[in-house]
Amino acid sequence: MAPHLGDWRGRYRGAAIAVVRPASTAEVAAVVRACAEAGVPMVPQGGNTSLCGAATPGPDALSVVISLSRLKRVRAIDAANNTITAEAGCVLQTLQEAAAQAGRLFPLSLAAEGSCQIGGNLSTNAGGVQVLRYGNARELTLGLEVVLASGEVWDGLRGLRKDNTGYDLKHLFIGAEGTLGIITAAVLKLFPLPRATATAWLAIASPAVAVRLLGDLQASFGSLLTACELISDLALGLVRKHLPGSSPTLSPSSWHLLIEVSGGDDAQAGQQALEAFLAEALENGTVNDAVLAQSNEQARRLWALRENIGEAQKIEGLSIKHDVSVPISRIAEFVERADRQLAQAFPDIRIVTFGHIGDGNLHYNQSKAEAGDNAAFIAAQSAVNRIVHDLVHQLGGSISAEHGIGQLKREELLRYKSPVEIEMMRAIKRTFDPQGLMNPGKLL
CATH class of the missing domain: 3.30.465.10 (Uridine Diphospho-n-acetylenolpyruvylglucosamine Reductase; domain 3)
Incomplete structure (x- = not known):
């Protein structure tokens, strides 16, 4: 049972009466009926990669974990x-x-x-x-x-x-x-299935430049722009430190942008179009340096740098993680103001920023370099959350862009959702789950 009772980050550890592994919808239904008749809470679980403790049972050992891993057809x-x-x-x-x-x-x-x-x-x-x-x-x-x-x-x-x-x-x-x-x-x-894909890694000066580049890319490529990822140099540094391997050779830069354009039938034409865009951006100073992948393997390596940030952070140690979204037009303002307020409140703080600038979603994580200092800092999470989440709310954003609420942000949700919204959500919960047995203690 042990692998089913803790979360991927190592933040939550629970207990359960049992872990059940049904292999069909009918078996899931039979388990749910049995639990409902006995009044036993249920915790559905998939790959157990939740970052907010949504798939981890509580500590009271009163629930049954329902793993869906055998329903894999x-x-x-x-x-x-x-x-x-x-x-x-x-x-x-x-x-x-x-x-x-x-x-x-x-x-x-x-x-x-x-x-x-x-x-x-x-x-x-x-x-x-x-x-x-x-x-x-x-x-x-x-x-x-x-x-x-x-x-x-x-x-x-x-x-x-x-x-x-x-x-x-x-x-x-x-x-x-x-x-x-x-x-x-x-x-x-x-x-x-896209027949042509072009991938590039850019060295840039700031999130404000990233937002400007996003607009330029959308104007040039329209719906062919598949991804636009913002990465701070500190985030990239953690990947290089803990997961060494090929990385782009670029001029030193505080910020980076990973972009992908896909579609059309002519791979060479796509490469040439992106190359021309980058040449102009380099010439006018919008981009400091750039690497355009020349093969699928080079593109894969560039993406690995972005995708391994979470794993590198886990190896580095605990951090306070935020998964926030703000209007794209206010990303630069959020980063500047949040960085400044956190540095004033917590000297020597390290801020790892990366995310999906194309949809306004940033992963904004904080820690301290020394283990002892970091333990004390982690204990101050509520104060850190207040700075970050209050600013996000002020800018018209969300405290959870894609990771959910789980156990981690239940109380935060009450602070930022109106009483009307919370009551509507509770009314839906009462209607669909009148006994309160479905994943209790999560979200609401």
Whole structure:
């Protein structure tokens, strides 16, 4: 049971009556009915890669963990309809590969894709690096199959892009973190597999320059701009320190931008178009230096630098993590003001900033270099949160962009959601889970 009782970050450790591993929707329903009849709380769990403790049971050993890892079939691919139907325990990378074998792209992509499962991705409304072009998990979902708190099964596995027959119930379960029911399967959108991709790593001066470049890239490439990732030099330094390997040889820079353009039939034309864009940006001083990947392997290595930031931070030690979003126009202001306020309150603080600038989502994490100092700093998380989250709220942002609420941000949610919003959410919870047995202690 041990692997199911702790979270990936090592922040939460719980206990449970049992871990059950059903292999079908019918078995999930039977487990839920048994728990409902006995009044036993249930904790749904996918790949257990949650960063907010949403899939970890509480410490009281009163709940049953329901692992979806054996529900891992790709049930169907409809190439003409551009859809794939997969069970909740299907690992995201496996789903991507199944789509590729059918000549299609499933664009949800994130660092944990080799172990996270699509049910968990949907339950947290995961985003990842290609939201800029394709949208997050909610926008990629056409239909769901869900086991309700009563043990009944709702079959909403419809691959329709237009269906105006009342409330769109699937959206209640996406992002609900298993508090309303257990997603067991989904119909997801597929897209044509891009024939051409161009990837580049840029050295830039500031987040303000990054926002300006994003606008220029969108003006030049439109919907072909797939990803635009902002990385601070401190974040890149941790990857180089703990996961050494190939990295771009660039002039020293405080900030970096990783961009990808994909689509069209002519790979050479795509490369040349991006090369011309970068040449102009270098000439006018918007970009300090740049590396344009010359092969798929070089592109993979560039992406590895971005995707390994989380792992490098884990090796470095505990940090206070924030997954926030603000309007793209206010990203530079947020970084400048938050950095300044935190440095004033906590001298010698280290701030690791990276994220999806194309959709306004930053991962904004803090620590101190010395272990003893860091332990005291981690204990001050509530004060750090107040600075960061109050500023995010002031700028019209969100305290959770793609990681969810889980256990980590329950109290924070109460501070930033209006009483009307909280009561509407509680009313939905009471309607779908009147006994309060579905993932208790999470989100609400």
